[in-house]
Amino acid sequence: MAKAKNAPTMADVAREAGVALGTVSRVINGQQVGEEFRRKVEEAIQRLGYQYNNSGRALRTDRTNTIALIIPNTINPYFALLVHHINIELEKRNYRMLLCFTEYDRDRETEFIQMVRQNRADGIIALTYNPNLTIPDDIPFVTIDRFFSVSVPCIAADNFGGGRIAAQKLAEFGCRKVAFLRTGSSLTNEPSKRKDGFVSACVELGLSFEVLALEDEAPYSQFEAFLQDHVVDGKLSLDGLFLGTDMLAWQIIQSLQRMGFRVPEDVQVIGFDGIRMFGNQSYVVSTIVQPVQDIAEACVSAVLSRHLSTIPSLICLPVHYASGGTTKE
Amino acid sequence: MAKAKNAPTMADVAREAGVALGTVSRVINGQQVGEEFRRKVEEAIQRLGYQYNNSGRALRTDRTNTIALIIPNTINPYFALLVHHINIELEKRNYRMLLCFTEYDRDRETEFIQMVRQNRADGIIALTYNPNLTIPDDIPFVTIDRFFSVSVPCIAADNFGGGRIAAQKLAEFGCRKVAFLRTGSSLTNEPSKRKDGFVSACVELGLSFEVLALEDEAPYSQFEAFLQDHVVDGKLSLDGLFLGTDMLAWQIIQSLQRMGFRVPEDVQVIGFDGIRMFGNQSYVVSTIVQPVQDIAEACVSAVLSRHLSTIPSLICLPVHYASGGTTKE
DNA sequence: CAGAGTTCATGAAACGTTTCATGAGCAGGA
């Protein structure tokens, strides 16, 4: 069960095939090699059960075919979706993923970048929470939803536009008094534009609106207090809610139901993210869907690009509204 | 922005510090080194901004400090929890995780093992779906929820016991006519014992029970048809449901509500897994909680154990029942 | 047929680390 010692190497293959070491390398890498030599090498590989060893290559080329992904966790379904699609995109290009979970800890973000350096990852895709993070200039670095400077590409959805759509949809549903709720930590930087877009559209549409930031720790009780303030004669004086994220929307819907209100009959609720599980069933009935697949694709092709400096500093991808139990991307 | 060429190596540090290469290595690895030498080396490291290079070590030692995790995806919250806790355990021991998403594709399981070999991971933790998977004998291999043979350690929760608890709880709630539902692919091998435990306890408790396997593709419509068969005079003739997983339970609860039934007033629903999100709010109100943290710990310490063969072939960890919005592990 | 050009295998060096045999330096005992 111990690691097989003396596993065959390219040198062994070369000897077995009666060719030079370099020839084996070229066969394996699909480079120009004469027909007869190729055949001999391939047979020798079969006979010996040779397994390519990436460690040697990593040392020699200083490229590991690994991209680090720095993200708070994988428990939040939005992050889980991101991890999933980024992994798919990396795999298409024959890259591996080095996962770093920060748990929103700013120190860990910095430590991880150090760790990534030692492991010689070929690039970093990061969704971070330290606004003062020092961006390494020796490793290709791309962010999700965080704008640092023009020299650090940032991939994000159209958060402002998404906020506007949410307000428009609520207006279409006939809502007149609406509110935007968010938790503290989750909506920093680019995602905070969800509120801006929402507010701007509310003003244009003549909707009466409120904005509330909930504590991270106990959003429910705070939300329920907020709701109590808006109950007149047992009826809600609000008829539409826009939540910063689907996770919050999900929790809020539970809260509303616990308090005896029906969604969407008594109050319309729109989330943001478009998280969903298998069978594409979404967690939240009405939501602004982030194009996770496109975001993943953009991150990966940006970080692997040879000419990072030619990439726009902010890539803003379109969102769409989805309603009903399922949603497609 | 390109990768820094000519990054300082141990040799540079040695030259700068005026010591031998091997001495630098020993300082870095915390081995016995004289006080003065240690100081000189540390200062040289500072001055040069030396960064340890793991590729060199991997080549020389044939150990990468990487464990591969083979799992269908990270979108299912139960898998997301597993990934999360396994990563935490690996990190504690200074290991990295190489993620392989199979999407339940059996061929990919095999391909990944090949890929893992080439990347020289130090071990594999796998949650697979091919019952005939060839287990590599040259890499430490540990499974989750899948028993292959006595020589391949399998970590699992007490599925049988969990099934029994579910039946007992339903009985406590006063249920008399219950059913166990599962989707096709999800409950193979160890997890299939959930049904066995449930059935055995139902028999003991004198509960009338049914068992139904739903198609993977369209469980909802099939479930709704099943439910129609159990409606008498607009009332459900079933008063308790036990679902194979929380994800299914979650979907079933949505289905029930769509059909106008209340949970738990009209019908009690118990899930399995104990998936939850931040703030520890669980997805499903009543559930049998798998000890994910313990499972992760067991997997990691097993796969890293020097003496894999002395590890029991089946490690069965206790589950518990949780009710209410939150659940602690 | 000679010369120029092309194709393609060879052999060796290099990547950055760990590890091991060697021996220098020193302390303690006889």
Next chain:
DNA sequence: TCCTGCTCATGAAACGTTTCATGAACTCTG
């Protein structure tokens, strides 16, 4: 003083790959 034994730094080899300068064997042209 000499010997033994110990601690600990040294220098070199080794890990498995890529890559590059070299030159052998051809083909083509005039």
